[in-house]
Each structure stands twice: as structure tokens, then as C-alpha cells.
Amino acid sequence: MRGGTGDGRTDMRNIIVIGAGSMGCLFAARIAQSGADVTLIDVDRERLERIGREGIHLTDDDGTRTVPLRAALAQDVEAPADLALLFTKGMHSAAAIRSIAHLAGSGMYVLTLQNGLGNPEIVAETFPADQILKGIAALPADLHGPNSVESHGSGHIELGAMTPAGTQAAQAAVALLARAGFDARHAEDIDVAIWEKVAFNAALNALGAVTGQPNAGIDNAPGRRIVAAMVDEVVATASACGVAVDKARIAGAIDFALTSHRGHKASMLQDMIAGRASEIEFINGAICTRARAAGVPAPVNETMADLVRLMELTRG
Numbered sequence: 001m002r003g004g005t006g007d008g009r010t011d012m013r014n015i016i017v018i019g020a021g022s023m024g025c026l027f028a029a030r031i032a033q034s035g036a037d038v039t040l041i042d043v044d045r046e047r048l049e050r051i052g053r054e055g056i057h058l059t060d061d062d063g064t065r066t067v068p069l070r071a072a073l074a075q076d077v078e079a080p081a082d083l084a085l086l087f088t089k090g091m092h093s094a095a096a097i098r099s100i101a102h103l104a105g106s107g108m109y110v111l112t113l114q115n116g117l118g119n120p121e122i123v124a125e126t127f128p129a130d131q132i133l134k135g136i137a138a139l140p141a142d143l144h145g146p147n148s149v150e151s152h153g154s155g156h157i158e159l160g161a162m163t164p165a166g167t168q169a170a171q172a173a174v175a176l177l178a179r180a181g182f183d184a185r186h187a188e189d190i191d192v193a194i195w196e197k198v199a200f201n202a203a204l205n206a207l208g209a210v211t212g213q214p215n216a217g218i219d220n221a222p223g224r225r226i227v228a229a230m231v232d233e234v235v236a237t238a239s240a241c242g243v244a245v246d247k248a249r250i251a252g253a254i255d256f257a258l259t260s261h262r263g264h265k266a267s268m269l270q271d272m273i274a275g276r277a278s279e280i281e282f283i284n285g286a287i288c289t290r291a292r293a294a295g296v297p298a299p300v301n302e303t304m305a306d307l308v309r310l311m312e313l314t315r316g
Contacts, residue, residue, distance in 0.1 A: 010168060012082040012176045013037060016108075018096050019087035020047055020071070022141035023113070025149040027085055027180075029056040029067040034180040039070040039077055041100070047146040048072060057148040074099035080106030083133075083173060086123065090114055090282035093122045101126050109169045111159060113137040115267075116282030117198055117290070120162055133170050135159025135190055136197045139182075156183040160190030191243045199234035199250045202284045203227040204257060206304040208266030209278065209311070216262035226300065227254060233298040234287055240294035272311060280308040 013036050017028040020042035032038040040056075042048055051071040058067055074096075080103050088096045093114065104127050111133040112119045120134040139155035157177055161170040170186055177184035187193055207218055207226055218227065231250055238245045257264070271278040284305040291298035 010172045012109075012169075012172050014079070014081040014083075015039070015176070016041060016077065016081045016084040016100070016103075017087065018042075018074075018084060018100065019092075020044065020051065020146075021087060021089075022143040022149055023137065023139070024085075024087035025051075025056050025143060025147070026058070026139070026141045026151050027087065028069055029058040029149065030180040030182065031176065032056075032069040033058070033065075033067050034176075036176065036180075039072055039081070041072060041074050041077060043073070044146075045073065051147045054147055059148070059150040061152055077103070080108050082108065083169075083176065084108055084110045086110060086112045086114060086119070088114070089277075090116050090119055090122075090279050091277060093119050094125070097123050097126045104128070104131075107131065109133055109166065109173070111135065111173055113157065113159070114282075115197070115201055116279055117194070117286035118282055124162070129162050130165040131169075132162040133159055133166055133173055134162055134194065135187070136193050138197065154183070156185065158185050158187045158190060158193040160187045192245055195234070195238040195241075195243045195245045196250050196253075198283060198287065199231050199238075199245065200253050200257075202234055202287055202301060202304075203230045203254055205266045205268035205278075206230070206280065206284050206301075206308055209268040209272050209280075210304060210307045212269065212272070214263050214265045214269075215258050219258040219262065224258075229300040230284075230304065233291065233296070233301050237287055237291040237294060237296045237298060240296050241290055268308065272315070275315065278308060278312065280305055280312075284308070 015031055015036050015038045017024050018041045020040055028038050028040045048071040055066045055068040109131045110123050110127050113135050120132055123132050135158050137157045141151045143149050161167045174184045174186045235247050268278045284301045288298050288302050
């Protein structure tokens with residue numbers, strides 16, 4: 001982890017978004033629409049050229065519009081920004097953050113709103129800890145083609161700083177996101193929100209992937225028993241790591257998802273169907289690593305992680 005401090009900048013207007021998936025396109029479009037200067041970075045040159053030519057087609061509760069913005073490969077971005085938002089999958093975090101290493105000395109902050117555990121630590125291999133912000137984004141987003149994104153309904157963002165020195169920057173990032181129309185909140189103890197979301201994802205993502213079922217197929221007695229067992233293990237692991245999560249709040253979020261989003265297919269199941277690598281190592285796998293280090297038994301999460309790994313190894 002690198003030392004050093006950012007400059008505590010409070011007015012974030014020049015923004016980089018890394019990763020042109022559904023969340024990256026959603027955030028890039030909304031932030032650009034709010035008046036900020038946005039550059040979207042990805043490794044897919046063809047997609048970048050199309051976004052640069054046509055903009056991002058954004059559909060949400062306010063309708064459909066096209067938002068123009070810059071799109072570039074990381075090596076072509078020379079001017080430092082105030083904030084970089086990291087939206088790649090966890091297995092791509094290291095390569096993504098190394099691709100903007102040439103901007104690390106500029107005082108630019110990096111915000112990771114990615115799923116799972118361990119992404120801020122990966123960022124800290126390249127950027128000073130005082131310049132790292134972390135959090136969660138509980139928002140729906142679906143990509144339709146290379147430059148069309150759709151998001152409906154409510155959601156929220158919680159974020160905080162990796163070290164106390166970044167608190168002012170975290171508050172500035174909240175203000176930036178609020179200007180872009182997001183329900184964004186600053187959290188003094190952001191690790192609580194991160195662990196609660198990873199408990200939610202560990203329970204629903206892995207089980208959905210292994211069973212091949214949408215939420216409705218898990219909303220039954222055996223499904224809920226497995227979900228509850230995984231949550232219990234995550235809560236115990238978080239406690240052993242010094243993070244006091246709210247088990248009732250996690251259970252409430254899971255119950256809402258199972259009863260209100262019955263047709264939803266977990267992202268890990270979507271990865272299985274599409275033949276993509278999943279984020280199992282950053283969700284259940286990361287929980288198990290921390291559980292072993294803390295001496296906490298996590299047999300259900302261990303089994304779920306191994307089942308997903310087995311599926312990835314044996315699929316055609």
C-alpha cells in the first residue's frame with residue numbers, strides 16, 4: 001500500500017470512468033449530463049469509437065436521451081482528473097488500475113463501487129491510500145448493445161474514505177453524484193455497508209449460479225435455509241474482522257429481492273449463462289479467505305465457492 005495524501009479537493013468536475021459496462025455507462029452518462037467533464041476508459045477500442053461517435057443512449061425513468069462524452073484507451077488519457085470511478089469486475093481491477101498508474105501522482109482520487117471484497121486494496125497497490133474512496137452502488141443497470149444503457153427504479157450509493165485524510169474528498173464525491181441525480185450518501189464507517197452488500201451477494205449470487213434459478217426459484221424452504229446459513233457465516237466473519245454488520249438489515253434486503261424481484265437472474269448466473277468468468281473469488285471466495293484467517297468456520301460459503309469454480313472449469 002502506498003503512502004501519501006491527496007489534496008482534499010472539494011470541487012470535482014473532471015471525471016474518469018473506467019469500464020464501459022452497464023454501471024460504467026450509467027455513471028458516465030449521468031455525470032456528463034450534469035455538466036461534468038467525463039472521459040470513459042475501456043479496453044474495447046471498437047466500443048470506445050462508437051461511444052465517441054454516437055455518445056451513450058441512456059434510458060431511465062425520465063425517458064431516453066443521448067449523452068455525448070469522450071471515450072479513450074487509458075494510455076491516451078494524459079490530463080489528470082479530480083476523480084476516477086472504477087467499474088470493472090474484480091478480476092480486472094489490477095490491470096485497470098495499472099493502466100492509469102501514470103496519473104497516480106496528480107492527486108487524483110479513485111472511487112471503487114465494485115462488488116465484493118478486496119478491490120480497494122488492489123487500488124492501493126498503485127494509488128496512495130489517502131486518495132482512495134470506496135463504497136457500494138445498489139442500482140439496477142442493463143446494457144443493451146455497446147452504448148445503450150437502461151436503469152429504472154430507485155437505488156442508492158454509499159461511500160467513504162479509505163483513510164480519514166480522504167473524508168473531504170468523499171463528501172465532494174457524494175456532492176458530484178447527487179448533482180448527477182443519484183441518491184448518494186457519505187458513510188463514516190463504509191465497511192459496514194460493504195460487508196452487508198457482500199453478504200447479500202454471497203447468498204443470492206452463488207446460489208442462483210449453482211441452481212440456475214432466478215430469485216423465485218430460491219424463494220422456498222431449502223433455498224432460504226441455504227441463504228440464511230451463508231449470511232450467518234458472513235456476519236460471523238465480519239464480526240471477527242471488526243465490522244459490526246446488521247443481520248436484520250441484510251435479511252430484509254434479501255427478503256425484498258426474493259419477493260419483489262422474482263424474475264431477476266443474479267449477475268453470477270448471467271455470467272454462467274454467457275460463459276463469462278464470475279466474481280466468485282471476490283465474493284464467496286474472499287469471505288472464505290477472511291474466515292480462515294480469523295478462525296471462523298464457513299463451510300456453506302466454501303462449498304458454494306467450490307461449486308461455482310467447478311462449473312467454470314467444466315462448462316463447454
